[in-house]
Amino acid sequence: MALGDLKEEPGSTPVRERPASLSQAQFDKVMRKRKRNSAAFMNAFDRYLIGSIVQITLTNFVTYDYVQFSPGPNLNMVIGPNGTGKSTIVCAIALGLGGSPQILARANEVKDYVKKNKEKATIEIEVKTEDGTSVIERSFKTTSKSSTWKIDGHPTTEKNIKEYIKKLNIQVDNLCQFLPQDKVASFAKMKPDELLRETERAVGGDELLPMHDKLISDGKELKAVEEVLATDIEALAVLEKKQSSQSELVEKLRERERRLHEATVLKMAIPLSEYDVLHAEYVEIKAEKKDAKLKLDAALAVVAPVSDIYGKLKRASQTAKTLVQKTGDWFNKEGLNKVTAAQEQIAENEEQERSHGAHVRTAKKSLDEWINKLDVARAKRDQSQREVDRIKSDLDRAGLLDASGRQLDPEKSPEIQEIHERMTQIKDDADNCYAEISGLNDQKHPLFDGMKRMEDRVVQLRHELGETASVANRKLQALQRLNETAYRAVQFLRSNHGLQFEKQVFEPICMGINASQPEYARALETFIGYNRLITFVTQTENDYKTLRDYLYDVKKLRVNVVCVQNIRSEFKSAISQAELDRLGFDGVLIDFVQGHPVYLSALMQYTGVHQTPICLRADRGFNYNQVDNHSNIQSYACGDYSYSVRGAYGSKSTKSEAMRDAQILKLSVDVEKQDQLKQEIQNAEDAVSQSKRDLDSLSAKEKVMRQRFEDLKRERASLNERKREIMDRPKAYERKCVELEQYELRVSNVEEALEKSRAKLHELNSQKQRYAIDRAKLTMSFVKRHLESCDMLDQLIQTTVDRVQLEAEAGDASIVESRAKDQNxxxxxxxxxxxxxxxxxxxxxxxxxxxxxxxVPESTSDAVREEVAHVKANNTLEELLDQLTRVQARADILANTDPKVLEQFERRALEIDAAKAKIAKIQQNILKLKKSIENMRQVWEGQLNELVTKINNQFSKSLQNIGCAGEIKIGKEEDFNKWRIDILVKFRDTEKLQILDDQRQSGGERSVTTITYLMALQQLSKAPFRVVDEINQGMDPRNERAVHSQMVETACEAGSSQYFLITPKLLPDLEYHVNMKILTIYNGDYQPEKFDIEGFLTKKKLRMAAS
CATH class of the missing domain: 1.20.5 (Single alpha-helices involved in coiled-coils or other helix-helix interfaces)
Structure with a gap:
């Protein structure tokens, strides 16, 4: 394989084959260095923007085994047959600069881009930087989903790569910078609302699309809340209707409650009345009982003597019975109890002897344990003695013991002294470092504060500049609404039209003048007139003719153009100020106009603004008759009306009309302020840049000092650890000596406890013998007490006989008493x-x-108690019972109504109150949400209008350059989700502008439109390079040639971005520019091993020259 740029610059040594002694990487490095040293490359290198691609090297990537080529700084056309690997170059650029496979819409994982039957692929992309160039390398294997990254041969992470790429302003995921082949078709098929969102994402900055999304979500929320409000209002109406329908039932239930209350009162009064009746009967029977008691007492007095004798006998019998009881108790206590006690003492003695045996066994076990403890203590004492001897030997070797074995002060050792000296030096060095760091921070603080103030100032100034620019755009939009032709003429005049003028040509008068006060705007529009407001102004007759002829004949735009050659320096009123004051006017209209002298001169030449008085308020004694008869006043304005004075045949008439609100002049643009703001922004940004450079320098110095400070801290910690180790040796010796003494004491204590355990065992054996002697004595005591108890038994028998005789006598006396009592x-x-x-x-x-x-419970209220008392006092018990029957009967009749209806009625009343409160709260929230949406919409719509205007200007200009027409408009709907961008185009003069869709336009026309729109977007986004892949698919030759010419013109301008245009086909005789570079891919299965394309081209040129 080969690429068209694989050739050496003139004057360099040709190298075509890699020597066997060099690896491929070494060979590439030599070739790059040799090429960088060439004069031709250095001249071209200056034209590369920061972030542009200088060279690309691919190894085992998709279709390539190995390839290396160097694109030019401007337009690069990559051509070659289908399947040779043109789009592979696009993939390499995307993946090599940190892009994800998803943006290519091809393979899902990077490992899929490794060439078949190869294990590893490498992409190297050399980009221009501020310091020269940097090589970004990405390697990946078929066995892994991850990649390894390097910058200039140094390993790094993907995160660092992306941050580095971002600093170079490279965005491979931005369609305006990077448009792969598979994305072209999807971009062309976008719906208008999708096109709007993608446009916002591409060139709308960081705020436009989030604001759109916020408006969409808030709009949905508003719709949902309004639906909830409608539902709640409907539910409230249902509740109120139910409440009204149940009012009669509720009244019956309330009557039943009253009847039940009456029954409750009666039920309280009836028990009270019953008690009154029974209490009277109780008083009567109590008196009868008292009389009967008196009669009974008299009868009992007759039998009293007999009862007295019977009582004495009964008491004697009782005394005898008590004596028998006491004698029995004495026998049990002194006889049987003592015998039993002796038996229990014998049993207790036996139990104590058994328990004592257990104590003996425990004592023997304890003795064995103390013997074992003594062995353990002696072993630990011996171990501690050995450790003391060892540590003492170490101290002696270290020179910390004198001849008598006493410890010396470790502070006086030479090593400790060296440590102290070094730590003192470290402290001095650390103090110096800290002082330098503090000094650097003191220098940084004012720089930080100054930079922050300047940054805040830049934000404020940009905000002010944005407000003035927004007013100018709104003024232009107002002109577009009033007169589309004048608006298009303004767009043409602002474009790179190529017309040559002698002096400056001015836009319509309305665009260059302002009312000094908003109140005068409508009067100015009224008297200047609509046609004059949209009139263009030239300063020479030749410029007038050039502009008018071109707009009328070429652009087919019929607009008003005037020529003003006499440019005034003063703009005075035709009526004196004293006369105006006398008549009650504020002044003449020219006094309240601001603008360029050319505009003001045009107004005085073609309108009567310098002789048209105005009075804003007509309520201060304005004399209309005096004004109408004035010889120098033909028209004037007063209050909300304009007046025209006309004279004919010696008489005058006045016509009045209400002035309409201003359409354009209500918007004022301060051009001088705009220029001032731009200069202030530039000064502030320069100050911020200088502060950043100063801060970076101070931060670098501070970093060095902090590193030095940390090194000193680590060294000091190491010395402290060494000192602690030396100082702890004597302490360890002392601890071990104390430990040895403790073990000696422990052995002594255990030996003492062992002797006590032996003595205790001896004592327990002696006690065991004493228990046997005590048991013999207890047995003899038991026999003696048994004989004494027999004598006590005889005395108990005699006492019992006396008691039986007394009981017989008392029985006889009882019979006599009973006979006397029967008589009563x-x-x-x-x-x-x-x-x-x-x-x-x-x-x-x-x-x-x-x-x-x-x-009547205690919780009963006082009012109910009074009601109960009143009912009881005024009715008998029978009457109360009768009333209770009647009241309960009425309550039972009303009981047919469901008692839950009242509960539902009251609960529904609470629900109605809650629903009303909820509706009020929702309505308040809706008002807040609407206000928030409206505020955000004003900001978003203003920015969107400004953005679309810029896109439209570029889009229309591009289509005009190829003999077509187009316009970009915003389609507005109530639902923000349905807002859209409408693209209107026409490709023939006989047509009107029509919305772009797949029914009206051909595939080629849609392709032209899509490409033109994308190029318009790209003009608004700054990027070091751009990539477009096969965007000319489906174009007819005419449109393809026109688009190609426009792309060549745009991409080959001085200072333009680097451009990669991938295409499989080319028309003949296309436009060429010296800044273009053609990269031809020769790739396939049957490539020659050696092929010198430069030699081939040279021979081809010679043959063409010869023929």
């Missing part, structure tokens, strides 16, 4: 009946009292 049975029965009746009445009264108390 009737009296007792009568008293019992009364007592029983009293108890029953009392119980009923108590029940009634509790019922009455329960009927």
């Amino acid at each position: 049975t009737e009296i007792q029965n009568q008293y019992a009946r009364i007592t029983e009746k009293f108890a029953a009445v009392k119980a009923k009264a108590e029940v009634a009292l509790r019922a009455a108390q329960a009927a």
